[in-house]
Amino acid sequence: MTGRVAIVTGGGSGIGGAVxxxxxxxxxxxxxxDLPGEAGQAAADAAGGIFIGADLSQRDQCHRVVETTLAQFGQVDVLVNNAGYQHIDALEQFPEDRWEHMLAVMLTAPFLLMRYAWPSMKERGWGRVINIGSIHSLRASPFKIGYISAKHGLLGMTRTAALEGGPHGITVNLIAPAYVRTPLVEKQIADQARTRGIPEDEVIEKVMLEPAAIKRLIEPAEVADLVAFLCTETAGTMSGSVFEMSLGWTAR
Structure with missing residues (x-):
């Protein structure tokens, strides 16, 4: 047993559930x-942990997540910022309220959670923050203006926090996977098919996997394996880094 405590957002399914x-x-x-509901509670029960239902677009609920964890376990050692969602919209059709909500969940919430968890990590002289970015933290694609803006911002925040955390034994890294087999990606396949007017199997083959050297989706457990490694002492020299799981996408 490690004796360490981890917060995992978006932990009810997909990558978060695997982590x-x-x-x-x-x-x-x-x-x-996760958002209030059965999935998050089931994941917590299976893990022997606690479930905190929260809307991370709200500042007070981000604070409540950390305070509840501290009250239950007395410390926070690991923060995995994974919560998010995908939505496909062309620039001129992207509603302002959706833009604000997407950035609140995918960029502001990771900042707030890290800020609130930071004192516990600093006090103990050890911490791991792992931000689940995307290959779209490094590359752009059409019809994803909010998502890509958030993921690019998350990378900048990762690098800055790593510089501040280094003297205190806190590492901050970003994992940048290509398409992972999650409910969000399955929804995105349907959205892309509708936006582009092509069948769903062509979205996978001609849109998602066309730039990739390895022609398959990534499994959530593969991302979880990398998260687990970045939490180890062995990974203590790694901070401010991007760990690509790009299927060869960026080799071009």
Whole structure:
């Protein structure tokens, strides 16, 4: 048992669900954060952790997530910022309120959660912040203006926080996967098919995997394996880094 405590946002399914299961198997006490509902509670129950239902677009609820974790476990050692969503909109059709909400969940919330968890990590002289970015933290694509803006911003925040955390034993890194087999990606396939007017199988083959050297989707457990590694002592020299899981996308 590690005796360490992890907060995982978006922990009810997909990448977050796989991370929760992996960290729990490695001995972490896990606070599973997701929108109120059965999925997050089930993930927490399976992991022997706690579930915190929260809307991370709200500042006070981000603060409540960390305070609840501290009240339950007494510390926060690992923060995995994974919560988010995908939506396909052309620039001229992207509503202002959706832009604001997307950036609140995918960029402002990671900042707030890190800020609130930082004192616990600093006090103990050890911490791991792992931001789940995307290959779109490094590359752009059409019809994803909000998503890509948030993911690019998350990379800049990762690098800055790494510089501030280094003297205190806190590492901050970003994982940048290509398309992962999650409910969000399955929805995106349908949205892309509708936007582009092509069948869903062509979206996978001709849009998602066309730039990739390895022609398959990534499994959530593969991302969770990398998260688990970045939480180890062995990874203590790695901070401010981007860990690509790009299927060869960026090799061109």
């Amino acid at each position: 929760v299961a992996r960290l729990a198997a490695d001995g972490y006490k896990v606070a599973v954060v």
